[in-house]
Amino acid sequence: MTEGLLPLIGVTACRVKTEEHAYQRVTEKYVTVVVEEVGGCPVMIPALEVGIDPRVLVHRLDGILLTGSPSNIDPQHYQGTPSQNPDEHDLARDAVTLSLIRAAVAAGVPILGLCRGIQEMNVAFGGSLVQRIHDDTGKLDHRMRRDVPFDWKYRKAHPIAVTPGGVLDRIAGPGPHMINSLHGQGIDRLGAGVRVEATAPDGVVEAISIADAPGFALGVQWHPEWPRPCQGIDRSVFQAFAAAVRSRAAGAASVSAAAAE
Numbered sequence: 001m002t003e004g005l006l007p008l009i010g011v012t013a014c015r016v017k018t019e020e021h022a023y024q025r026v027t028e029k030y031v032t033v034v035v036e037e038v039g040g041c042p043v044m045i046p047a048l049e050v051g052i053d054p055r056v057l058v059h060r061l062d063g064i065l066l067t068g069s070p071s072n073i074d075p076q077h078y079q080g081t082p083s084q085n086p087d088e089h090d091l092a093r094d095a096v097t098l099s100l101i102r103a104a105v106a107a108g109v110p111i112l113g114l115c116r117g118i119q120e121m122n123v124a125f126g127g128s129l130v131q132r133i134h135d136d137t138g139k140l141d142h143r144m145r146r147d148v149p150f151d152w153k154y155r156k157a158h159p160i161a162v163t164p165g166g167v168l169d170r171i172a173g174p175g176p177h178m179i180n181s182l183h184g185q186g187i188d189r190l191g192a193g194v195r196v197e198a199t200a201p202d203g204v205v206e207a208i209s210i211a212d213a214p215g216f217a218l219g220v221q222w223h224p225e226w227p228r229p230c231q232g233i234d235r236s237v238f239q240a241f242a243a244a245v246r247s248r249a250a251g252a253a254s255v256s257a258a259a260a261e
Helices: 029-036 055-059 089-108 116-124 167-172 232-260
Strands: 008-012 014-017 022-025 041-045 063-066 110-116 158-161 177-179 194-199 205-210 215-219
Touching: 008 029, 008 089, 014 089, 029 063, 029 089, 029 232, 041 055, 055 089, 063 089, 063 116, 063 232, 089 110, 089 116, 110 116, 110 232, 116 205, 116 215, 158 167, 158 205, 167 194, 167 205, 167 215, 177 232, 215 232
Parallel strands: 008 041, 008 063, 063 110, 110 215
Antiparallel strands: 014 022, 158 177, 158 194, 194 205, 205 215
């Protein structure tokens, strides 16, 4: 990053196909949270099955935000059973994010996964997902409420138990913490090096980190980006991501300055 410029943060997009054209979509709350809570300059990473080179992105970006989405990861990526709702998948996004996550973690680029993003992080390292948590005996219904006004969809839904001594514990402390809940799928088998950072009362994984990652690598199953202003554990998560992004950007600027001498 050139001195004086804001850190450049990639924000993953979704591919939405209509009868006439395909669109690249990023919900504005993910873009504005990069500006307001992280202090970065957001740039969209399009969901294209070809033409996106993760090596170029991790070389240029100071951080990556993996957004939530109405779509789900195609089960073929984790040897899951065929989906009951195949139209809910985004194969173009899968093609970009899964390889990008591995490249970013290897390169030490700070990465924060939200909702679909935490699931992508787990699958990228060989983990699997539960496709319908609410069908499992003893599990809560974590899905978004569709019978309430918009702001109620992001209400605080349940507490989480933070893993003592973990990344999230260091970021936000042991709590108590309350979070919102708007997901139907969740983590099943953990991927290689994936570490549980928090769980819901029913045992569903609510946060993960990547063990031995050279940079910040955290995923949360909830939506800390809304409502705003972010408060409590939500703000703590973005503050930690922001600190990692600034550190990465400063290091890159120092390398560039040294190379120019």
